Amino acid sequence: MPPKAKAAGKGRAPAKRKLAEKFPAGEVLTDTGKKTWKLGDPVGQGGFGLIYLAQENSSKSVGADAQYVIKVEPSENGPLFSELKFYMRAAKPDLIQNWQRSHKLKSLGVPRYWGSGLHEKDGKKYRFMVIDRLGTDLQKKFEECGRRFPRKLVLQLGLRVLDILEYIHDHEYVHADIKASNLMLSHNDPNKVYLVDYGLAYRYAPDGVPKEYKEDPKRCHDGTIEFTSIDAHKGACRRSDLEILSYCMVQWLCGQLPWEDKLQDALYVRDCKIRSQENISEFMDECFTSQEKPDELQRFMEEVRALGYQEKPSYEKLRSILRAGLKAIKAEDDFKLDFSPANGAVSPAKVSKHVRRDGVCRQEHPIASLSEAVKEGGVDVHRQSEGRP
Numbered sequence: 001m002p003p004k005a006k007a008a009g010k011g012r013a014p015a016k017r018k019l020a021e022k023f024p025a026g027e028v029l030t031d032t033g034k035k036t037w038k039l040g041d042p043v044g045q046g047g048f049g050l051i052y053l054a055q056e057n058s059s060k061s062v063g064a065d066a067q068y069v070i071k072v073e074p075s076e077n078g079p080l081f082s083e084l085k086f087y088m089r090a091a092k093p094d095l096i097q098n099w100q101r102s103h104k105l106k107s108l109g110v111p112r113y114w115g116s117g118l119h120e121k122d123g124k125k126y127r128f129m130v131i132d133r134l135g136t137d138l139q140k141k142f143e144e145c146g147r148r149f150p151r152k153l154v155l156q157l158g159l160r161v162l163d164i165l166e167y168i169h170d171h172e173y174v175h176a177d178i179k180a181s182n183l184m185l186s187h188n189d190p191n192k193v194y195l196v197d198y199g200l201a202y203r204y205a206p207d208g209v210p211k212e213y214k215e216d217p218k219r220c221h222d223g224t225i226e227f228t229s230i231d232a233h234k235g236a237c238r239r240s241d242l243e244i245l246s247y248c249m250v251q252w253l254c255g256q257l258p259w260e261d262k263l264q265d266a267l268y269v270r271d272c273k274i275r276s277q278e279n280i281s282e283f284m285d286e287c288f289t290s291q292e293k294p295d296e297l298q299r300f301m302e303e304v305r306a307l308g309y310q311e312k313p314s315y316e317k318l319r320s321i322l323r324a325g326l327k328a329i330k331a332e333d334d335f336k337l338d339f340s341p342a343n344g345a346v347s348p349a350k351v352s353k354h355v356r357r358d359g360v361c362r363q364e365h366p367i368a369s370l371s372e373a374v375k376e377g378g379v380d381v382h383r384q385s386e387g388r389p
Contacts, residue, residue: 015313022050023121028057029070029128031115037070037130051079054130065319067187068114069133074116075125079199086111086131088200090171091131106335107163109183109194130336132310134194135187138180141339142252148342149252151294152331155322157193158182158249158300159333162322164195165314166240172208174236176200178244180252189338202236210237210310239307242318243277246301253294254287277305296325 027039040053040062053066072082100108114130115213138157142149149157168175175202186192204211212385251257259272275285280301284293299321307313326332 019295021121021343023052023072026061027121029117029119031117031128031130033115035115037115039070040066044372051268051362053133067133068130070128070130072119072126072128075127077127080129083198083201084116084127085203086168086201087111087129087131088170090173090283095171096167099170103163105163107192109160109192110167111194111196132194133187134184134196135188135190136157136184137187137261138193140178141185141301145339145341147255150338150340150342151253151329152251152326153338155296155325155331156333156335156337157252157366158322159319160193160243161195161245161248162315162319165238167244168195168201168237169241170210172205172240173198173201174204174238175238176202176240178241178248180248185337185372186326191335193337198324204237212240237309239309239311240312242304242307243301244311247273248295249297249300250284250287253297254292258283277301279304295326296321296328299324 006325022042023039025040029037029039033035036056036057037054038061040055042050042052042159044051050072052070052072053062053064054068054070055062055066071083078085091110093114096108096110096112100143111131111134116127116129119126119128161183165175165178175195175198177197178195182222183194184194184196186194191336207366247257258276259269262268280298283301284298288294300318303318323333
């Protein structure tokens with residue numbers, strides 16, 4: 001999440017987050033349960049933290065086959081603290097295992113939480129968290145496939161993400177930032193997909209009581225602008241995650257969402273999404289030819305659009321819609337994810353740009369969140385239409 005903007009009438013500038021310092025391989029961290037973990041080489045970096053290969057502490061060095069990773073941030077930073085709250089409440093191995101068993105799932109794509117704590121080095125304190133190691137993300141696969149996924153794969157990914165969302169929603173959270181770069185394949189099994197990055201995860205129903213529908217200035221710019229839901233500016237809910245998933249599936253299938261030509265204009269993007277929800281059939285016509293239009297994605301969006309703000313989705317009905325799509329193309333969910341390029345897919349450099357209705361085509365660089373759009377363009381997203389109740 002970006003730093004908070006300076007409050008009106010205050011003379012103090014927003015606090016800047018500190019960058020993480022690199023630890024040497026072999027550094028040993030002790031979690032709150034007194035379990036020790038040894039760091040290997042760093043394998044990733046966020047805006048303010050590093051991700052290291054890790055194993056339980058032993059005399060051996062951490063090898064390339066390590067089964068865990070440790071995320072490390074300076075203790076005063078916020079993103080990992082927010083993510084940690086989700087993992088501690090909802091991602092303990094026994095919780096996930098019991099859910100899989102009770103729902104008869106072969107797998108569930110929520111990384112397991114193995115421990116966390118504070119580590120001090122050279123007088124500085126760092127927060128860390130141990131989770132499962134994962135493989136490549138779907139954004140890389142999407143680009144490798146010429147920014148088009150086959151229809152069967154899109155529907156299978158939708159089914160896997162629905163399982164994940166039902167689980168995290170049942171544990172009182174919404175994710176709020178579903179996208180290909182936050183979906184990762186298993187390190188050991190390329191047919192399993194996991195939803196990661198819970199830094200924006202929102203506890204929508206503490207102790208089972210849904211939060212009231214009202215504007216939430218602290219969260220009004222959360223999410224990734226091309227996907228974030230219309231609800232985002234008023235506090236996320238379960239239908240928000242499902243709306244975001246629907247945009248992802250449409251993009252994966254057609255290559256580009258209609259509003260991707262002007263991602264730096266947050267109001268333009270929001271208004272396009274409002275129009276897409278008001279006339280889903282017209283939105284689908286913008287994205288697909290009549291021969292290519294997937295009826296199941298339109299039905300999925302219509303089902304999500306009909307949900308009330310606090311209404312519990314019928315996940316099984318949504319799954320049945322996607323399974324009907326598989327049946328329509330004479331396929332079934334065989335739990336094998338085939339990332340072969342879709343028919344007619346081209347390299348990313350050749351993907352055509354969408355032309356706005358005013359006849360102007362502008363391709364902007366994607367920006368990570370609505371807050372960045374506001375910061376760069378001076379947009380006040382609070383000046384929005386009321387949206388949906």
